[in-house]
Amino acid sequence: MAEHSVTVENTLQTLLTDKKYSTIRDILVTMNPADIAAVFAGVESDKLPLLFRLLPKELAAESFVEMESEEQESLIKGISDKELRQVMDELYVDDAVDIVEEMPANVVQRILAQADPEMRKEINEILQYPEDSAGSVMTTEYVxxxxxxxxxxxxxxxxxxxxxxxxxxxxxxxxxxxxxxxxxxxxxxxxxxxxxxxxxxxxxxxxxxxxxxxxxxxxxxxxxxxxxxxxxxxxxxxxxxxxxFDDAMDVVEEETTEDMEIMAGMTPSDKTYLRSSPFDLFLHRIPWLSLLMISATFTGMIISNFEKALAAMTCLAAFIPMLMDTGGNSGSQSSVTVIRALSLGELEFSDLGKVIWKEIRTALICGACLSVLCFAKVMLVDRLIMGNDEVSIMVAVVVGLTLAVTVLCAKLVGCTLPMLAKKLGFDPAVMASPFITTIVDALSLLVYFGIATALLKL
Structure with missing residues (x-):
């Protein structure tokens, strides 16, 4: 589809240069409004009004709705009040509300001035409802x-x-x-x-x-x-x-995008990726990166407290990344599963006991399997293949046992934090991979050094 839009865009640019407006119109009237909006996105802003005027009135309004807010704003500034009034007459109320919400104040004033009194009244009524509520996305036009x-x-x-x-x-x-x-x-x-x-x-x-x-x-x-x-x-x-239904689909897309951004450790953005400048991306990413960097200080403090144990048996340090990564991955699996179930309405806070019991059983099975594989890996790779004599059977036991306990702790943290966040009124997606990984990293180190100290007499 993107390649098709680029081809049509290049064709229109050539036809514009040759001033073959009737041919341009013949091409545009055969296209879907969403495809026209995609083509308009790559056209220079000063050419947009000209292309827009070539469209039949109804098709022009439908294409206008599909355009990104930046193109809409540019187009509004380039067309007359009469043309804007014609567009407003063809819009449904909910589409007009969406446009008004995205525009700066001076453009909103012009839009409302060109809307008929009935539509203006309905727009103002819908705008009074809370953001993200049914009232804010509804239309008042029904039979x-x-x-x-x-x-x-x-x-x-x-x-x-x-x-x-x-x-x-x-x-x-x-x-x-x-x-x-x-x-x-x-x-x-x-x-x-x-x-x-x-x-x-x-x-x-x-x-x-x-x-x-x-x-x-x-x-x-x-x-x-x-x-x-x-x-x-x-x-x-x-x-x-x-x-x-089309408005519900837009809501699902917006909410899913927002959840994915939060789960990845970013603040949500209203702009698409290509329309976001490097500075925009910086502003959305730096708060979480800073928080996670500072929170990682706890893992450093834990390692510092067990410097003597590491000095006594340096081979223990080689297994820290594996234990932390496995714990983080285990926690992320549980958190993502629970967050998705919460978003679909499959889970309530009253189901917390059931969730914990299910994750405990899952963790015991996963932990036992990983523990056996880890023991075999430590003895075969680290001791025999790499020839590290410091890696003994007891060291392999410590690493394997730590892995099992870490998986259990990680899955419990991963399933409970999102549900607690939901109960307290926060977005469960906040308790996703980056946040949980940081907590699990600290827990895995405490478990590792605790078991190592006890079994290896460090």
């Missing part, structure tokens, strides 16, 4: 029906008003603004009679969310119940909007 309406009247209303709605597949049955049911277009079309009333075919077993429900929970519910849209109600069960 409304009443229980006493006939099937024929409902189909007629869809024909008259559906063109301005984001989705018409599911219609919402309201009585005095209260949501009492839903009915699909399929049910309407397959109804035995056009005179049948809506209340006789509507689905009254409703799945709803409130305006303050977390957007990630909304996306999870839509996935669980296979919904194309989910109604959003207020505290009195009055319907205020819907969250559509």
């Amino acid at each position: 409304k029906l009443t229980p006493d309406m006939t099937v024929g009247d409902a189909i007629l209303r869809i024909r008259r008003t559906g063109v301005d709605k984001e989705t018409i597949y599911t219609c919402y049955v309201l009585q005095n603004r209260l949501l009492v049911g839903t009915v699909s277009v399929k049910s309407l079309l397959l109804a035995p009679s056009d005179l049948q009333t809506i209340d006789s075919i509507m689905e009254s077993n409703l799945i709803t969310v409130t305006t303050h429900t977390d957007q990630e929970e909304v996306a999870r519910m839509m996935s669980k119940y296979n919904l194309l849209a989910i109604p959003v109600v207020d505290g009195d069960n009055r319907m205020v909007g819907i969250v559509t």
